[in-house]
Amino acid sequence: MASAAIAAAAAANPAYAQDQEQDAQSETQADSIAPPPDAIDTASGKRIFLPADFARFAPRNALDMLSEVPGFTVRGEDGQRGLGQASANVLIDGERITNKSDGIFTQLQRIGSDRVERIEIVDGATLGIAGLSGQVANVITRPDPLSGRFTYRAGFRPKYAEPSFIGGEVSISGAGESLEWTVALSNGVGRGGAGGGEAFIFDPDGNLLETRDISMQFVGDFPKVSGQVQWTSPGGTVINANGNYRRNYENYRDFQFRDLATGVDRQRNFEARDRGWAYELGGDIQFGLGPGKLKLIGLERYSRNRGRADSILVFEDGSADIGSRFASFTEGGERIGRAEYSWNMLGGDWQLDAEAAFNRLDRTSQLFDLDPSGEFVEIAFPNGTGGVTEDRYETILTHSRSLADNLSIQIGAGGEYSTIAQTGAGGLTRSFYRPKGSVNLAWQAEEGLDISLELARTVGQLSFGDFLASVSLNQNQLNAGNVELVPSQSWEVDLEVVKDLGSWGSTELTVFARSIEDYIEFIPVEGGLETHGNIDSATIYGIRWNSTFQLDTIGFKGAQLEVTLQLEESELTDPLTGESRSFGGHQDREVDVELRHDIPGSDWAWGAGLEYNHTLPYYRLGEMGLNYEGPTYTYAFIEHKDVFGMTANLSIFNLTDGRALQDRFVYDGYRDRSPLLFRETQDLSVQPIFNFKLTGEF
Numbered sequence: 001m002a003s004a005a006i007a008a009a010a011a012a013n014p015a016y017a018q019d020q021e022q023d024a025q026s027e028t029q030a031d032s033i034a035p036p037p038d039a040i041d042t043a044s045g046k047r048i049f050l051p052a053d054f055a056r057f058a059p060r061n062a063l064d065m066l067s068e069v070p071g072f073t074v075r076g077e078d079g080q081r082g083l084g085q086a087s088a089n090v091l092i093d094g095e096r097i098t099n100k101s102d103g104i105f106t107q108l109q110r111i112g113s114d115r116v117e118r119i120e121i122v123d124g125a126t127l128g129i130a131g132l133s134g135q136v137a138n139v140i141t142r143p144d145p146l147s148g149r150f151t152y153r154a155g156f157r158p159k160y161a162e163p164s165f166i167g168g169e170v171s172i173s174g175a176g177e178s179l180e181w182t183v184a185l186s187n188g189v190g191r192g193g194a195g196g197g198e199a200f201i202f203d204p205d206g207n208l209l210e211t212r213d214i215s216m217q218f219v220g221d222f223p224k225v226s227g228q229v230q231w232t233s234p235g236g237t238v239i240n241a242n243g244n245y246r247r248n249y250e251n252y253r254d255f256q257f258r259d260l261a262t263g264v265d266r267q268r269n270f271e272a273r274d275r276g277w278a279y280e281l282g283g284d285i286q287f288g289l290g291p292g293k294l295k296l297i298g299l300e301r302y303s304r305n306r307g308r309a310d311s312i313l314v315f316e317d318g319s320a321d322i323g324s325r326f327a328s329f330t331e332g333g334e335r336i337g338r339a340e341y342s343w344n345m346l347g348g349d350w351q352l353d354a355e356a357a358f359n360r361l362d363r364t365s366q367l368f369d370l371d372p373s374g375e376f377v378e379i380a381f382p383n384g385t386g387g388v389t390e391d392r393y394e395t396i397l398t399h400s401r402s403l404a405d406n407l408s409i410q411i412g413a414g415g416e417y418s419t420i421a422q423t424g425a426g427g428l429t430r431s432f433y434r435p436k437g438s439v440n441l442a443w444q445a446e447e448g449l450d451i452s453l454e455l456a457r458t459v460g461q462l463s464f465g466d467f468l469a470s471v472s473l474n475q476n477q478l479n480a481g482n483v484e485l486v487p488s489q490s491w492e493v494d495l496e497v498v499k500d501l502g503s504w505g506s507t508e509l510t511v512f513a514r515s516i517e518d519y520i521e522f523i524p525v526e527g528g529l530e531t532h533g534n535i536d537s538a539t540i541y542g543i544r545w546n547s548t549f550q551l552d553t554i555g556f557k558g559a560q561l562e563v564t565l566q567l568e569e570s571e572l573t574d575p576l577t578g579e580s581r582s583f584g585g586h587q588d589r590e591v592d593v594e595l596r597h598d599i600p601g602s603d604w605a606w607g608a609g610l611e612y613n614h615t616l617p618y619y620r621l622g623e624m625g626l627n628y629e630g631p632t633y634t635y636a637f638i639e640h641k642d643v644f645g646m647t648a649n650l651s652i653f654n655l656t657d658g659r660a661l662q663d664r665f666v667y668d669g670y671r672d673r674s675p676l677l678f679r680e681t682q683d684l685s686v687q688p689i690f691n692f693k694l695t696g697e698f
Helices: 007-012 051-057 062-066 104-109
Strands: 047-049 090-092 116-123 135-141 144-156 164-175 179-190 194-202 208-232 238-260 266-289 292-315 322-345 348-370 376-379 386-404 407-424 429-446 449-459 470-472 477-479 489-500 505-525 529-550 559-573 587-598 604-615 623-630 632-643 646-653 659-667 676-685 689-697
Touching: 051 062, 051 116, 062 104, 062 116, 062 135, 090 104, 194 659, 208 676, 322 470, 386 429, 477 529, 505 559, 604 623, 623 632
Parallel strands: 090 135
Antiparallel strands: 047 116, 116 135, 144 164, 144 689, 164 179, 179 208, 194 208, 194 676, 208 238, 238 266, 266 292, 292 322, 322 348, 348 376, 348 386, 386 407, 407 429, 429 449, 449 489, 470 477, 489 505, 505 529, 529 559, 559 587, 587 604, 604 632, 623 659, 632 646, 646 689, 659 676
8 A cells, every 4th residue: 555745744854755756556557357366386385477367457567566466565675784685575587686776666667567477476485595584576577679668657736735747767678688778767756745734832731822824845856867787698697787876856844824822923934955966886796606606796875965954933023033054964875795605505505695884974064043134153063063984794694495395494694793983073983793693484384375484683774863963943853963872683573374365365464573672762861962872672563464355256346455454562661761661653553455446348447445554652852742644544546557558547645634633742851850841733734635647668
């Protein structure tokens, strides 16, 4: 199911408003009167889907096809440190994707459906590829000398947001026996972070202090050019190279007219802008060496961004304006070298991985006050300027083997050594060793019933920006910065059960648990300030149920129902009060339901669905509250799959007036020992969102 980035997130941080023109329904296409996808070869534990299985959906690309595999959900890269072992649950021709910024979703969209020979759904532990577990899709492709495809996206709302007419992607590719290549030009568009309505400020006794009339809007464009090429030599050596260059143009504004019960009314104008560019260059080579194969991977990424945010109060009585400005210039990069050696020995598959990754961030930050003459004057901003580097080395040995005809195991063990250095005020250099590894079991209990179990020890990713001080002028929040941050570590358990329901469809149930050490949460620091820091431990566990039900069995021909339910429970010790509570701002309940009907004997399809999310209260040291959307969003779409050879889709999101809501309590210091300053409630209209998508080939 799709989701839209709406106004509530933008109110806290304009970066969250980059909805990137997401559709208001899942990325599925449909057509004609063929039967629903039905796998073959289930007796061996492998489900195979052929292009004919998806004929009724008229898919345009490999992602469209995968989206219609019953009971399977595409999982992208997990944002792990460096490249690491495989994490996305999709392979292309048996190989993982090593491009970090053009991920698996983008790659699948560039593979035309006419190039897909078949899709194999297998348990990851049976593939001998380190890191894979649970249900994995292997997309097998065929050559195609030259093909082109495009996706055009447009969207608008009745109020608040600007319309978008320039979203989409155009790609050209070719695939022969030894050479494959793709060139793509795209523009991600953000016009969805917008909303308007009223907010109210109350004193501690509940008396109304202020009424605010709010209008907010995010506008973003993210053009990118990408290219990749793969060459296979007559001797079997495979060489891949890829690269992309992208720019970002972001503008966010939050204008509020503030009507005070006592005092001078005022207009608060908040405007933020960010401009930047980035590139990624990568490549790998795989060749035979001794009894096995060696794969060498290299990647270089770099980004540069310049941002500025102004918050100004303009008084109705003509008094001098007051305000602040926060400006930053940030450079960041990542350089990775990785080697993977795979061989067969002692009745199983072995892989030895070694990786070196070097990450860096440098930021210059400035804080200004607006003086009576209307000029911004720089003031001191301690810990806002500095740099962070991490040099990390990792090695893991993985062994995969069959224990029986219907049972396989994969075991990996190793660790990482890292050195984190921070320059600027209070700079430190520290080194750490972290063990890592996993055990995966895959069992086909019976035909059509697959069970997998994974136990893993993982190391989390750091946000280098947390080492340095930063401010949010929009919410009057300050992060002091923390040079003593360390990556979190987790014990993770996942149990996945997949059941083929035959003509009814398929269902998947996942039970998971995480025990986290050095969890990152807001902590108190000297001077009554707060920052992101490590706490001893935290836990989270839950279940996720994902099912596809074919409704032909009850006489509703061409219809299917997709249902996703997720329930989570979390716990940590509040670093301020010492009391037990849930993760702050976490979505612990999710319900997604979509009905799709491909009208038999026609090129038309329609559908409708709903999304429900329950959000827990968030906690900072000086405030707490609820900030959420919806909580229920509904949508509908209509689709025609042969508009001059193209597929046209029109959707409407938020049919039932889901809102952006906030209930915020701000204290005069730490919330466990200070009086309440004020309470802020906010109820913003999101408006219906109309999206149009046109896809085709040339």
